[in-house]
Amino acid sequence: QQKVQQSPESLIVPEGAMTSLNCTFSDSASQYFAWYRQHSGKAPKALMSIFSNGEKEEGRFTIHLNKASLHFSLHIRDSQPSDSALYLCAVSPANSGTYQRFGTGTKLQVVP
């Protein structure tokens, strides 16, 4: 069964800093990789996703995927206090009979 793990568990960064969040997975045949963001008291919401090796940038957010290393990451440039949230990574399998699996999350706090 797919295992998805995140690091670090929690992170405090100063406003304006670069934030890097990590996710590892166990199935190299996985085909869809996503980050969700959950603000306190709210539901998780999809933030960004990527299908193939490489990187994808949307505004201040960048995803890097390296399938061979079973690793993908989220980088937040110029971190803002509004970025403070729980970040969940998710991995979808190649097997159509199963579903997207989530990591346990990284709690990010951006301090002014």
Added chain:
Amino acid sequence: NAGVIQTPRHKVTGKGQEATLWCEPISGHSAVFWYRQTIVQGLEFLTYFRNQAPIDDSGMPKERFSAQMPNQSHSTLKIQSTQPQDSAVYLCASSLGQDTQYFGPGTRLLVL
């Protein structure tokens, strides 16, 4: 599109009572998921339906938890003989398939 609807938003029960949680997925989504979220355990998968059929209930505590999806417009999660350790936010999500899941606002269950 109203998104995933969950009712009630908050529920308080006494130990030993029954709790029924409702979820209305996004119209047209074929997959429905139930999760439980606590600070200690994070986001835990409970069960998954595809086209109303139960596919995977490996996360469900077998003795007291049950889930049903009697039609494509709603699913229920029932907890019998609730215990204080059942206190959590119960999240329902729906998706078109294996990728992005859309979460409801959750039901915050408190068992006294």
